[in-house]
Amino acid sequence: xxxKPGIQPRLTIGHRLDTAARYAFPVALTTLVLLLLxxxxxxxxxxxxxxxxxxxxxxxxSLYRPASLPPASxxxxxxxxxLLAQGPIGIGVxxxxxxxxxxxHYRRFLTRQGFGxxxxxxxxxxxxxxxxxxxxxxxxTWRALPLSPALxxxxxxxxxxxxxxxxxxxxxxxxxxxxxx
Numbered sequence: 001x002x003x004k005p006g007i008q009p010r011l012t013i014g015h016r017l018d019t020a021a022r023y024a025f026p027v028a029l030t031t032l033v034l035l036l037l038x039x040x041x042x043x044x045x046x047x048x049x050x051x052x053x054x055x056x057x058x059x060x061x062s063l064y065r066p067a068s069l070p071p072a073s074x075x076x077x078x079x080x081x082x083l084l085a086q087g088p089i090g091i092g093v094x095x096x097x098x099x100x101x102x103x104x105h106y107r108r109f110l111t112r113q114g115f116g117x118x119x120x121x122x123x124x125x126x127x128x129x130x131x132x133x134x135x136x137x138x139x140x141t142w143r144a145l146p147l148s149p150a151l152x153x154x155x156x157x158x159x160x161x162x163x164x165x166x167x168x169x170x171x172x173x174x175x176x177x178x179x180x181x
Contacts (some may be wrong), residue, residue, distance in 0.1 A: 025176040026061040026068045030077055031055065038084040045156055046179045047085070048149075051092065052157035054081045055129055056164045058096045059122055062103035063110055064172050074100045089138050115165070123158050130154035 030053070037050045054077060061069040078093030085092065102125065103110070110118055134150040174180070 017036055019178050022178040022180070023068045025171065026057070026065055027073045027077065029176075030057040030061075031080060033057070034077070034080055034084060040104065048153045048156045050081060050085055050158070051129075051133075051153055051158050052126075053094075053164065054078070054092065054096060055099060055126060055157050056122070057168070058162050059103050059125060060165060060168045060172075062100045063118070064106050065176060066104055066107065067177065069100070071097065071100060088137060088140055090134055096135075098132070099125055099129065099161075115162075119161055119165070122161050126154050126157035126161075129157070150158050158162055 031138060034050055037053060043049070044114050056072055057075065058069065060073075075093055078096040079089070081092035081096070082089045092130050106121065110121060130150040132151050133153075134145065134147065138145045
């Protein structure tokens with residue numbers, strides 16, 4: 001924020017609440033969509049859309065608004081994902097925290113690139129996430145599970161990312177922009 005010399009107006013409570021809401025937007029939106037996807041909407045691929053949405057959202061906000069998505073929030077989102085998916089607790093948490101950490105690590109490079117490069121890196125993240133999930137669930141059940149669900153989830157994540165990114169970019173520039181408060 002650019003500090004100018006002289007008298008600065010006091011921030012009103014409304015302005016502070018607006019700024020706080022904009023900072024909380026990424027976590028709130030991710031949580032809300034996860035909850036909506038857990039409802040019995042009977043959409044094809046709805047169960048696979050939950051981890052796809054969580055992965056895409058954590059990846060996007062970690063790149064473009066990391067201050068609004070601290071690791072504790074990523075942990076909570078991963079835990080909610082695990083609880084809603086009724087799968088082994090901790091796998092979603094681990095995958096989302098890994099995604100968050102790697103996105104932060106490559107943030108400086110990726111935010112300077114075009115959408116194609118960002119999407120290509122997301123494809124790698126989605127493939128690794130599906131592979132890690134498959135390996136961990138297979139290890140927990142002591143047998144090799146079929147690969148098709150993991151591949152479908154990976155494909156769903158990769159295929160949905162462009163549409164999700166368009167929506168998230170629009171929100172990033174309007175609703176979630178604290179500098180516009």
